[in-house]
Amino acid sequence: MRAAVELIMDTGRRPEEIADLAFDCLTHDGDGLPVLLYDNHKANRLARRLPVSSTTADLIIAQQAWVQGRFPDTPVCDLKLLPTDRRNPDGHKSLTAFSVAFHHRSWMSAMPVLHTNDGFELDKSRAVLYAYRHAYAQRHADAGVGIDVLRELMDHRKLDTTSGYYQVGQQRRRDAVEKIAAMQFDRHGDRFWHQAEELLDSEQARRAIGEVVVPFGVCTEPSNVQADGHACPYRFRCVGCDHFRTDVSYLPDLNAHLADLLRNREKLLATQDLDDWARDEALPSQTEITRIRRLISKVEACLDLFTPTQRTEVEQAVTLLRRHRTVSLGMPQIRQPQPDIRLERP
Ligand code: SF4
Known part of the structure; x- marks a missing residue:
């Protein structure tokens, strides 16, 4: 029973899917x-x-060893990973989701009063087996797993179904936007001062429709916004453009872009396959590299002013915003690092 509950917690599968697992799962x-x-x-x-x-794999291996010890004469292909102890002399029959739920309820009821991290008393009646499936989705969403990957993990056909399993929470997203909006920079690395804590709903909506995400910031150029980021009139020279803004949530992208430029520059300088004029045109300019370096150092300097608590809050806000960000452009994209999809249970 304990292994069944732990597997449901770890994997977010439905109780009946876990109860019915084959021995060699x-x-x-x-x-x-x-x-x-x-x-x-x-x-x-x-x-x-x-x-x-x-951790989950170790749990399964330990359970397999226990089952083999209990039913030594049954071929493993006929065994279940979680065999019931009722009228099951050779280990062919598995537990039922109902019996796991029953024992889980007894276990919960026997526990003392539980409290959430916020100090509120946990309503134990809500701690049902299926809640672990929601917790699994929430845990991955909070760790920055994108909704398309999460849909695969949850084995849903539609994204809408997956999004019903976790809460981004309008308020949480709004708080994150407000925190980050207070730390916007223009292309020179000079800070924009917003009355962040007083961003109105109308301002939030305006921000959402009056700008489009480019790889390391946002663009407010009207024709490009209207074309959903596909019509930059300046060949995406964002760090030299007055329509460009960035903030701390784009710091990883800025660093990745700088690394790309430096790598490309090295490669182009070393190649013998290009005429001089073609190499000169393709070579990332030293000015662009210097501008990006300056922008990065100004954004980092801003972060250095924070206390550890403020830094943690900003990092959480950045994770939340990056999770819901998609960049669509007609130019090479900066690859966002894939978060770990094999999360350990906390
Ligand atoms: S260069 Fe960048 S910020 Fe400027 S219009 Fe083009 S996409 Fe927008």
Whole structure:
């Protein structure tokens, strides 16, 4: 029962999917990392693969050893990972989701009063097995896993279904926008001062429709905004353009762009395949590199002024905003680092 509940917590699968796991439900992907094989009975999709953490893999391996010890004469292909102890002499029959739910409820009821991190008393009646599926989605969303990846992890067909499993919370997103809006910079690295804490709804909406995301900031050039970022009149020379703004949430992108420029520059200088004029045109300009370096150092200098608590708040706001950001442009994109999708259970 304990293994069943832990697996439901770790993997976010439906209780019936975990209860029915086959004995050999653990395999590995091409990189040797653990993967859980399970059947999504609700959508009638069998042999689904879910990346799991090494902690979860260890849990399954320990459970397999226990089951083999309990039913030593049954071939493993006939065993269940979570066999019931009722009328099951050879380990063919698995637990039912109902019995796991029953024991989980008894366990919860026997616990003393529990409190959330905010100090509120936890309503134990809400701690049902299915809530762990929501917790799984929320945990991954909070860690910055994009909704398209999360949809795969939840094995949903529609993004709308996945988005119903976690709360971004309009208020949380608004708080994050307000925090970051107070730290906007123009292309020179000079700070824009907003009355951030008093951004009105109308201002939030205006911001959302009056700008379009470019790889390391936002663009307010009207024709480009109207074309959803596909019609820059200046060939995306953003750090030299008055319509460009950036903020601390773009710091990783700025650093990635600077690294790209330096790498390209080295490569072009070393190549023998280009005429001089072509190399000169393709070479990232020293001015652009200097401008980006200056912008990065000004944004970082702003972060250095914060106390550790303020820094943590800003980092959380940045994670939230980056998760919901998509950049669509007719120019090379900066790859956002993939968050870890094999989260350990806290
Ligand atoms: S250069 Fe950048 S900021 Fe300026 S109009 Fe083009 S996309 Fe917008």
